[in-house]
Amino acid sequence: MSDATPPRRRRGARTRRILRGVQILAGVTVFLGGFLxxxxxxxxxxxxxxxxxxxxxxxxxxxxxxxxxxxxxxxxxxxxxxxxxxxxxxxxxxxxxxxxxxxxxxxxxxxxxxxxxxxxPASSNDWTIAAILAQTAGDIPAASTYLKRSLATGPTEQWIARRRAPLMFDLRDQVDDELRSQIDPQLALLLRTEEGIKSLARNYLANPSFRDRIISVAETVEPFYQKRFLDFVKLWAPKAQPAAPSTGDAG
Known part of the structure; x- marks a missing residue:
């Protein structure tokens, strides 16, 4: 008579091992899911x-x-x-x-x-936030580096450009030619969207030093965008208050 384990018993042992493995895997998955x-x-x-x-x-x-x-x-x-x-x-x-x-x-x-x-590392918005905080801390070299990385990872993200472009303009005399050459394209990007135009119109009214620059950029875009920008300026001009000194606030 053979001493070998009957096939049915072997299959039962294998099934129990598989079930234990599944239970352990499920437990680990639940733990990791809860932790995350x-x-x-x-x-x-x-x-x-x-x-x-x-x-x-x-x-x-x-x-x-x-x-x-x-x-x-x-x-x-x-x-x-x-x-x-x-x-x-x-x-x-x-x-x-x-x-x-x-x-x-x-x-x-x-x-x-x-x-x-x-x-x-591909978050253009986080690079912009890093640049704003660096500028606020007086770390201009870091701000310049972060702005370049923001442009590299999201050059046409209008919602990011709303904060990035004014910061680049503020730092225009402290950054290199490479970054300085990107200021006008970023402003032009904002002029082609309604939210961007609103942002520029607010800056136009609040910051006199910004006006000549944005006018020169506006002259390079299509007449439709020029008119929409001027309409917002005329709409908000009566409500505009004298500009307060810049504090470089982040966010």
């Missing part, structure tokens, strides 16, 4: 905390690339940098926040956006 959901929700739930607690988290953040488990969606990344910048901006108007503390908060926000860029 927690990571994704973190920037949003942070907004429910007091600003002081939020800023403490940002100030403790290390200057290092993001780890693989910190990969988040662009919505979560945006929520995190928005929280940081808003907290920093509020602190600027808070007498209890010293100048040194305000500078530390600004540098913390620069750390946040730098880590965002290690996750999504």
């Amino acid at each position: 959901a927690w990571r994704e929700a973190k920037p949003f739930t942070m907004n429910l905390q007091p600003v002081s607690q939020q800023q403490a988290v940002f100030l403790a953040m290390e200057r290092r690339p993001a780890h693989f488990y910190e990969l988040e969606s662009r919505f979560a990344r945006r929520a995190r940098i928005d929280s940081c910048v808003q907290g920093w901006f509020q602190g600027r108007n808070d007498p209890a926040v010293t100048a040194d503390q305000s500078r530390a908060r600004l540098e913390a926000c620069r750390t946040v956006v730098t880590r965002n860029l290690t996750i999504a």
Whole structure:
């Protein structure tokens, strides 16, 4: 008589091993899914905390690339940098926040956006935010580098150009010829969209030094866009207030 295990028993053992493997895989999947959901929700739930607690988290953040488990969606990344910048901006108007503390908060926000860029280096908007924060911190070489990367990753993104173009204009005397040559094309891009025209019209009314430049650029686009720009200027001119000194606010 043979001592071999009956085929039915072997099939039963194999089935149990497969089921155990499936259970383990399902458990790992649920755990990873829960962890990633927690990571994704973190920037949003942070907004429910007091600003002081939020800023403490940002100030403790290390200057290092993001780890693989910190990969988040662009919505979560945006929520995190928005929280940081808003907290920093509020602190600027808070007498209890010293100048040194305000500078530390600004540098913390620069750390946040730098880590965002290690996750999504093709995010033209994050490069623009990095440039705005660098300019605010007085780091013009970094601002110039970030603007070039923003242009390289999203040269025709009008919604990004609404902040990028005015910043490039403000830095026109501090950047190299390569970046300076891109100012007028970015302004022309804005003149071809309604939201861009509104943005330029507001800048036109608020910033006298901007007027000659935008007029010269407007003369290069089609008459339809010229007329629409002038219509917005005429519409808002009666409501315009004298321009306040520029503070270089981010965002």
